[in-house]
Amino acid sequence: MGYYPIIIDLTDKPCLVIGGGGIAYRKAQALVDAGSRVKLISPEVDKRIEALKNVIVVRRVYQPGDLDGYALVFAATGNREVNSIIAHEAAEKGIPINVVDDPELCSFIVPAILRRGDLMIAVTTSGKGPALSKKIKNQLENIFGEEYAPYIALLGEMRERVKELYPTQTEREAAMNRVIDNSEVLDLLRDGRDQEARETALSCI
Helix, strand or coil, X not given: CCCCCCCCCCCCCEEEEECCCHHHHHHHHXXXXXXXXXXXXXXXXXXXXXXXXXXXXXXCCCCCCCCCCCCEEEECCCCHHHHHHHXXXXXXXXXXXXXXXXXXXXXXXCCEEEEECCEEEEECCCCCXXXXXXXXXXXXXXXXXXXXXXXXXXXHHXXXXXXXXXXXXXXHHHHHHHHHHCHHHHHHHHCCCHHHHHHHHHHHC
């Protein structure tokens, strides 16, 4: 199966998780973090799910028609037969679905993700080796440290300033490349010297 990588905006979009275990908890948490409006359906739920804010919990088994109106669905019931029924309903209705640990039933898969503020690095093996994806993501954590969160925010600020200063795309790209190529900016942020980093970035543009 061929996959096309895409980053989707789920802000205020209705999303559904079917299942109530640990995996369902992680999926619901990730959707909440993405700003989605989340509903979870399961007769039994992990205590951590009950503690999640902005998640509507419906305590019952899945029923046909539950998928209506949702932008995206996760099936994590732990029952392949039930997951298969959910997947077929999603396919019929054109709703993207991920069936946990069953790539054959998925219309999309979830990569291992490293987040540093607005920086997101996704790693996938197209469902062939999730453990390897996780290992690579863990290795990347050592390369892209916490300083990248303020770094990306600073780049966003510089980008807006560059738009004001330069009329052409060529000039704008050159200015941003001067900031990115200056390793001192990132080093200063790594040392917690945010104002100095900002001044250095401004001098580059």
